[in-house]
Amino acid sequence: MGLTFDLIHTTEAGGRRARLHLPHQTVETPVFMPVGTAGTVKAVPQETLESLGAQIILGNTYHLYLRPGHEAIRRMGGLHRFISWPRGLLTDSGGFQVFSLSELRKVTDEGVRFRSHLDGSSHFFTPEHSMDVQIALGADIAMAFDECTEYPAERSRAEESLRLTMAWARRSLDHFRAHQHEVPWLNDGGGIHPGSPSARDPGHPIERGIGAQSLFGIVQGGMYRDLRKQSAERLIEMDFDGYAIGGLSVGEPRDLTLEMIAEVLPMLPKDKPRYVMGVGYPDEIEQYARMGVDMMDCVLPTRAARHGLLFTSEGRLTIKNKRFAEDQGPPDPACDCMVCRRYTRAYLRHLMQAGEALSATLNTIHNLAYYLGIMRRVRASLQAPTAA
RNA sequence: GCACAGGUGGCCGAGCGGUUAAUGGCAGCAGACUGUAAAUCUGCCGCUCCUUGGAGCUACGGAGGUUCGAAUCCUCCCCUGUGCA
Numbered sequence: 001m002g003l004t005f006d007l008i009h010t011t012e013a014g015g016r017r018a019r020l021h022l023p024h025q026t027v028e029t030p031v032f033m034p035v036g037t038a039g040t041v042k043a044v045p046q047e048t049l050e051s052l053g054a055q056i057i058l059g060n061t062y063h064l065y066l067r068p069g070h071e072a073i074r075r076m077g078g079l080h081r082f083i084s085w086p087r088g089l090l091t092d093s094g095g096f097q098v099f100s101l102s103e104l105r106k107v108t109d110e111g112v113r114f115r116s117h118l119d120g121s122s123h124f125f126t127p128e129h130s131m132d133v134q135i136a137l138g139a140d141i142a143m144a145f146d147e148c149t150e151y152p153a154e155r156s157r158a159e160e161s162l163r164l165t166m167a168w169a170r171r172s173l174d175h176f177r178a179h180q181h182e183v184p185w186l187n188d189g190g191g192i193h194p195g196s197p198s199a200r201d202p203g204h205p206i207e208r209g210i211g212a213q214s215l216f217g218i219v220q221g222g223m224y225r226d227l228r229k230q231s232a233e234r235l236i237e238m239d240f241d242g243y244a245i246g247g248l249s250v251g252e253p254r255d256l257t258l259e260m261i262a263e264v265l266p267m268l269p270k271d272k273p274r275y276v277m278g279v280g281y282p283d284e285i286e287q288y289a290r291m292g293v294d295m296m297d298c299v300l301p302t303r304a305a306r307h308g309l310l311f312t313s314e315g316r317l318t319i320k321n322k323r324f325a326e327d328q329g330p331p332d333p334a335c336d337c338m339v340c341r342r343y344t345r346a347y348l349r350h351l352m353q354a355g356e357a358l359s360a361t362l363n364t365i366h367n368l369a370y371y372l373g374i375m376r377r378v379r380a381s382l383q384a385p386t387a388a
Numbered sequence: 389g390c391a392c393a394g395g396u397g398g399c400c401g402a403g404c405g406g407u408u409a410a411u412g413g414c415a416g417c418a419g420a421c422u423g424u425a426a427a428u429c430u431g432c433c434g435c436u437c438c439u440u441g442g443a444g445c446u447a448c449g450g451a452g453g454u455u456c457g458a459a460u461c462c463u464c465c466c467c468u469g470u471g472c473a
Contacts, residue, residue: 277423
């Protein structure tokens with residue numbers, strides 16, 4: 001058992017304030033996890049993520065397998081050490097790429113054949129292979145290999161997709177249990193790197209996690225309530241360390257997303273973390289957290305930032321708009337992040353116009369600060385005695 | 389001064405008798421973005437009107453000319469680059 005999950009408080013609405021103990025980080029939940037697909041939360045250095053209070057970030061199995069290669073990362077002591085990230089790490093299984101790379105893949109019961117988006121080379125991913133890669137990467141949490149069902153999907157299609165995901169969940173779990181002892185940080189993956197935090201602090205957890213890697217199962221079932229139920233029940237039987245709700249925010253209307261989350265949450269065990277994958281807008285993550293979602297991740301704050309969309313207390317702000325050309329105000333007057341404290345809208349607009357790399361960095365830092373700030377406030381309010 | 393090569397919409401640059409308000413790219417303006425093939429993608433981008441659709445006007449250095457029709461052919465002029473004097 002890799003993780004312990006301590007519930008601190010639960011509200012009537014189902015919202016939970018809890019503490020998730022992972023090998024490299026004790027995560028205060030509900031938590032938002034910035035996405036760092038290729039071993040980097042794009043445009044933001046690790047030390048900045050730390051100062052923003054990011055507790056856990058994502059990596060992607062498929063991308064890291066292709067480049068630089070999971071065996072290379074294993075030899076370098078695992079993903080934590082490779083990217084110099086001492087805190088929590090979760091790897092997605094590559095299941096989302098079954099969805100997003102739909103034109104570059106072929107799915108069979110056995111697994112998925114991908115054509116690399118980098119060089120066109122062919123690669124076969126099975127649940128077992130995804131587990132091998134994720135164990136080599138050694139994130140605190142690995143995800144079962146699933147098929148993210150597209151939207152819209154006919155019932156027969158959603159059933160077939162779910163059948164596949166459930167079979168793959170079983171195979172993922174069996175293979176994971178048989179090999180999880182191979183994580184690099186349990187095997188002392190090759191000495192202490194001079195630049196690593198442990199060079200100064202031998203007891204630093206980046207070198208050696210405390211406890212074991214965990215595996216989460218993923219509920220699918222399209223937008224069909226009974227399929228979702230069936231999915232949840234079967235995963236619970238298998239006994240994963242935590243449960244994710246996948247296949248949402250794939251183009252369906254927002255109220256459907258909400259409905260699916262509301263339906264599935266009560267089906268999941270109360271004593272284990274619940275993770276909704278790939279959401280959402282600022283108001284969505286707050287709403288879901290208050291309903292009892294413990295973990296969420298989304299590329300939106302980072303991607304939108306690079307494209308010039310800032311999330312602020314005043315709403316969405318398209319920083320590249322001409323109207324900000326000489327705006328001397330901070331991006332968000334109510335924000336005290338390092339960007340809002342120092343830079344003007346006019347400057348951020350200029351960086352965007354000029355295509356300067358700093359634009360992506362500053363925009364992303366603000367958006368992440370905004371997202372992480374929302375979760376911090378939500379945690380505080382969930383912890384407080386139930387309001388009168 | 390002579391010889392070549394050129395002057396196209398904010399810029400670069402196609403076009404070389406009609407299907408051309410004129411291919412592309414850049415810049416500009418706006419929009420999208422939800423387990424990242426994303427510093428990406430989409431739309432608009434001469435001016436003026438009307439509702440989509442369209443109508444009118446102005447445009448390929450300048451002035452003439454040839455032609456039913458010219459950015460495209462001819463003449464002269466102006467300008468730029470290169471080479472030779």
